[in-house]
Amino acid sequence: MSGGADLPGAAHLVLADGVAHLDLETAVFNAMLEGWARQQATRFLSSDGTIQPRISLVRRFASFTNEYPWQWDSADVEEFINHLRARRPSFAVSTGRGYQNILRLFCEYVTDARYGWPRKCYEHFGEAPVQILHEWNTVTHSSDYEGSPGRRPLTYDEVQGLFDAADGRVEEIRKRRRKGALAAMRDSILLKSVYAYGLRRREAAGLDVADLRRNARMPDYGRFGALFVRYGKSSKGGPPKRRTVLTVPEFDWIVDALDQYVDEVRPLFQPGKHPALWITERRGRISLRRVDEAFETARKVAGIPEELDLHCLRHSYVTHLLEFDYPERFVQDQVGHEYASTTAIYSGVSDEYRNRLLHRSLKGRHSALWGHCFD
Template sequence: MENVVHLDPAPAVFEAMLEGWRRQQSARFLKASTITPRLRLVRRMERFTGLYPWQWAPADGEAFIDDMRGGQLPIVSSTARSYEVTISLFVEFLLDSRYGWVRVCEERFGDTPQQVFHEGNSVLHKLDYEGDPRRRPLTYDEVQALFDAADARPGVIAAQGRKGALCAARDAAVLKTVYAFGLRRREASQLDMVDLRRNRAAPQFGEFGNVMVRYGKAPKGSPPKRRTVLLVPEMDWLLDTLRDWVGEIRPRFEPGSHPALWVTERVGRLSPRSINEAFVAAREDAGLDPSLDLHCLRHSYITHLTEFGYPARFVQEQAGHAYGSTTAIYMGVSNEYRNKLLERALKGRLGEDWE
């Protein structure tokens, strides 16, 4: 690094810094989907300030975040914090004496990197959950309306003489499966036929007693988490849907030896984005709140399992959460459910004549 002479060394050093940081993160087995946006953000900071990292000061970081809070799509506090953390991680890499960047910058440019975000100019993390408050579980009626709209789409498309009726039938089956097993969209996308399994404790469900989720959400630097999600009796209406999909609809796509449970008309794996688009189409047809998104079906699943009376630990295992506090964030039980709990508690304390 020191033996190479550049006519304009600053851009070359900056690129070398980014490449070094990329390798460091790759060595930790972070995914490209994590590394690439981080590198892009650092480049964005460099373009915004017109300065290189060894020239950045706290005022530059503050101006960068302030600029992104304006405009047509202002960032929210959780996004600002993630940006601040990413830039701070990059600067920590530069300041680490094991990599020698402080010495390089001082010798070549007479300046050294410094942290631009600190306790006095960073977004504080005070709450466990900072998501969009409009994101919530669907009510039972809303779930039914969503599925009714999804079921109606194939007939509407066929009546109009358009292509896509078969794909619409698939989309309806996907959405029902996402809800009935509480899946994330990537988990649903990555399901293979072999992931549909029997549950010896519930032989009445046949080959659909549980699903093996092999691509669960992973902690950074770790492989995908695996879990088995059991089909609960309250969701046994899904059996007819899965039987129709596996036995009747999927073969019409002529998937051959393709392993995916959900296939496209071009015999590929249905993408998470396509599953999300299927939800949006059904949501609009059903006239539901446009703030609801696909992940709300997972919120609904966790909430409804709780209202069905399943123990908190069971619900946590079904959802694949490491901590019960995470599962609790997803819950939005109804007033009716809470009133039943209150009634049960009053009866237990005051007897049957409490009214």
């Protein structure tokens, strides 16, 4: 194809011929970005969550090189990554790979003759964009988990300490007769719900009162027998995934906490007809940032290591369900993982649990001979 096809993002659809531009180089670059955004939008990628962050990174890279895509070479991206690593010692391998993948995708788009950019650039500037990222200058994916070694599930004592700190903040604000006790109580129950159902941040913030569900098999839990999660992590180009998370007996203390919140705490925010479960003082839905702040505030008071964040509560949920001997498939469904390998990465069972499994295995295998040794 010559580049004249009407593909979404094709050069002739975003950069009209015969128009005199005061700054042709900038006009072509902006048209490239607009075309790439259109091409991604046709794949139903999220504008705010995927497309715009990608566009921003390409602009950031162009600003760093002080050059345009048809002038880039492999040395530019290597210098860019080294610059980021030098400025931020904690720059993660996974982040570097993510940046490289985004730049590679952009280069694939502008070097694809079907979109017409190579021809357009050569006509205007005498040179065309090339792919600058290859196997020899990009990060190799060699490990299932590449996050910070410091991140891990919270221990049972740390979880309890976190919740005690959140509850204690409510009492402290009340004693000082200051505003904020109501929000602190909401935050405390929110954190407990994140742990008791293994929720992601966005899943928790997106809950509505209508998402509280009954479980016919567990009538004692009433309207808190399950949560209907509607904003699960989506696959590329797909809508948010949905799942139902059952309330498990080991975490059934959440039933009383949610009952108190829905009947006593939430009405004090005067939410009116707002559907959100977690309401703010301004009668709106709680923000993702506020969810993070609720965890950070309690974490600092509890003295929990700073590398542990809200998402570690989800890791804790997975780990503790496994330690309670729930089948791996059940745990996988509860947290909405497509693959069992992902659930395995989340888990960090304790030595005590592994010793208990070892003891059980030995007892089953040798009890006929040495039964008295395992009593």
